[in-house]
Amino acid sequence: MKKIIALFVFVLGISFSASAQVSASAQENTETIRTEAKEQVKTLQKYLGLNGKKTKEIYDVLIEKNALIINPTTAKRNITSNEVDTKLRELLSKEEYIKLLENKDLHTKLMN
16 A cells, blocks of 8 residues: 555656646747747847837737647748738738848748
């Protein structure tokens, strides 16, 4: 009986430590997602001269995109890139979107 209880306590201890590691990893991923989105929005804001409302909406789109790309598959990445491009078209004016397309490096960075 003592061995069963000891085994149960051991398994329980391992599950708690594994849960803590997953939680820490999730926090790191969240911070990475936010940091990358902030950098991308700042670059886009400087390049296009965006206002606060558009900047916030684009930030939300980029956070969503970065969250989906944490564990990328080719199909998921293609869908995400297409969705981001569609949302940027909706959020930006025609002139801003054309200017973004002219800067291929920035456009590619935002899509991937």
